[in-house]
Amino acid sequence: MWNPLYAACQQRIVPGASAAIYWQGHCLYKAIGWAVDTADRQIPANTDTIYDCASLTKVVVTLPLILTLVQRGILELDRPVSVDMAELRTGPYQQITLRQLLSHTSGLPAIADFYSGTVLTMPEAIQTISQMPPAYATGQACMYSDPGFMLLGELFTRVSGLPLPAGAAQYIWEPLHMKQSLFVPAKSHIANIAATEYDRPTGSHLQGIVHDENARALGGICGHAGLFATASDLLRYAAYWLNAVSGSMIDDPSELSHVSPPALSLSDRLLQEAVTRQTPPLPGTRRGLGWVLQGDDADVSGPSFSTAAFGHTGFTGTSIQIDPQQQLAIVLLTNRVHYGRRQSIQQLRRDFHTAVSSALHDRTAPSSSH
Secondary structure, three states: OOHHHHHHHHOOOOOEEEEEEEEOOEEEEEEEEEEEEOOOOEEEOOOOOEEEOOOHHHHHHHHHHHHHHHHOOOOOOOOEHHHOOHHHHOOOOOOOEHHHHHOOOOOOOOOOOOOOOOOOOHHHHHHHHHOOOOOOOOOOOOOOOHHHHHHHHHHHHHHHOOOHHHHHHHHHHOOOOOOOOEOOOOHHHHOOEOOOOEEOOOOEEOOOOOOOHHHHHOOOOOOOOOOEEOHHHHHHHHHHHHHHHHOOOOOOOHHHOOOOHHHHOOOHHHHHHHOOOOOOOOOOOOEOOOOEEOOOOOOOOOOOOOOOOEEEEEOOOEEEEEEOOOOEEEEEEEOHHHHOOOOOOHHHHHHHHHHHHHHHHOOOOOOOEO
């Protein structure tokens, strides 16, 4: 099952990878290649290597934090966000809702530039986003939007009074025992972090500094990017969703012994809604709340996954894929931008998911391995 990863390393599509798999109560972990591969340094990847997760931040941090506030009755999915965010009370986004932001149907454009101009703070960024010309009529299309999740991250902080790292620690990382998940890594973590892209201003590869330019310019803590984590931590999170959505309980392997569906206290209704299509019936458009559903243009599940599968990717080369019908969750972390951002790993992701599914179903339940 690991052959696609070995091939990708040999072809220098990625320098290395750390993968974690949960299948029917069993866990497998594998690391290959390099976490750092430069002219003067080579550091092997291992199963505890921390990766810049990029847009996995959207579904691993921002989504569950917003749903937690909905669960507690503090926010409502279909209430205008302008009720809680004053900047939206003027301009084109007065009526957009949480549901529309989470499903990328708000009308907000895909990207913004807060790193080459005069925007220096999150409040300034939010004010700028609130006045952006809509890319389409709200609710009538779907456009993956970083600014939308920047709004959501700031909304959580304002309403809860907690910075994103503190909220994530309280509501996600501590309940799920995700001990190596963090924003803005301290210097003590850097040696164990996979390097991303070469940064011309500093003359070195980014290591422990968030790759996303907007997140970097705004201090490394944003609703759309900024999370650093290991494959094993992300597998705990994926297994929570897998078992909560499928309604079954983990068979208590030692690696995930503290994970159970009640851990985040999210209702079955909210969880099911998150993995149910929220987007208009347009070709290539199938998204839930945060999650990419099978059939969306951004879906990388591969042909062996069921129609119930859902997942997400990160620009740096990371992904989570979950299939409740197969009781299968796969975390794949690479630093594909280490060699430059031009090469795509979309096919690698599909090939790896297919190889894992095929290998697991060609054998009896695998032994837990590291």
